[in-house]
Amino acid sequence: MNAILPSSDFEAAIRQIGAERYHHLHPFHRLLHSGQLNREQVQAWALNRYYYQSQIPVKDSLILARLPDSEMRREWRRRIIDHDGDADTPGGIQKWIALATGVGLDRDYVIAGTGILPATRFAVDAYVHFVHERTLLEAIASSLTELFSPNIIGERVRGMLEHYDFISKETLAYFDKRPVQAKQDSDFALDYCIRNARRAEEQQAVLNALTFKCDVLWAQLDALHNAYVDPGHVPPGAWRPGEGSR
């Protein structure tokens, strides 16, 4: 039986997983951020990631349903508002649709999701099932990838604006608020995990949940890379360049 780690070591172990497994390291992101993709490949990314974005409030609603009191639900509810918006403010999902149409895809085609890669659907659905089936501690821990997102967002926005003439600041408006939101969300989740993982096996469960979530993100980029980067093996029925365009 392993001994429980001091909080600082536990947090370091969490951050180490990000350093080794977060999708900032994926070759597809390196291509995306350095201008080495064409417009169709960026469309494939926007189309497939829309499905991930669309399921975030679903997975957060499943967590919301499991939180024990109003204070915690108020805290977590903010995530759903961030992505679904309200009467006055568009949410992240709406902004992602704007990103997808901004790179030339048809709005209804994106929302229908018919052209996404099956592997995208399997990975995203695995995330939704995970937060439904595992402990609340593991469900919350699986959101800790947000600890690592502010850096990649800065790099992405700078790189895409610099390298792609079909990308405007308005197209990337989704990312404007994400670093602040992600910091607020992940501060809460990290604090929750550190306070509630009181045994060594609970700490390990947190680390495993974060590893799982890194796998979910990585697998989505693997699928894009396999389907749309040279030579490109598009699975039967999945989107092909030219389809679903405005």
Next chain:
Amino acid sequence: MNAILPSSDFEAAIRQIGAERYHHLHPFHRLLHSGQLNREQVQAWALNRYYYQSQIPVKDSLILARLPDSEMRREWRRRIIDHDGDADTPGGIQKWIALATGVGLDRDYVIAGTGILPATRFAVDAYVHFVHERTLLEAIASSLTELFSPNIIGERVRGMLEHYDFISKETLAYFDKRPVQAKQDSDFALDYCIRNARRAEEQQAVLNALTFKCDVLWAQLDALHNAYVDPGHVPPGAWRPGEGSR
């Protein structure tokens, strides 16, 4: 609203999906069957497909729990016996372990599943969730890929025995009984689907379930191809050649 298809047209539509989407068309299978993979790539295939094999009795137990009477449960129970075996006869899972150790992998490593590709797990788990969450008709329809398996098994066994000196007939014993079992199983499932899809939308649900299952099989090979075929992008934490070997 579409009209319901006559049985013969419905069966033709089912078989058409197999002709267009079954994984006999996947480039990884063409490499596997024609001797163009090395031993490590065959190991990656055996290791990852073990997870699929291991979950078949799980998905069949979920279907078993939903069948309405003893006659149907006796029919479906045979699938579980085929894969789990009994006191006298090894089942498919045990034979797949023999295949994996036969190509040089360590038995305990294979069973633990720690080195499988996350995309393998996501695809296989999507299949288990599908039979749990969808209608019984869709759950049964998702097994219809077995209609198409006898052909590919013959091609695989001939090709692997001819091209790989590290493969013996004993290593491939898993496949000996599968064509007969698959024919018996898929005859029953096809008859069930034809008799129980009585509206156009139920026929469409059957076709969609079979398409989904083809996607599950295809995505597993896509993941293998992406990770282990030139240039090969192995995701963090997944098996690398040399690991988990005897």
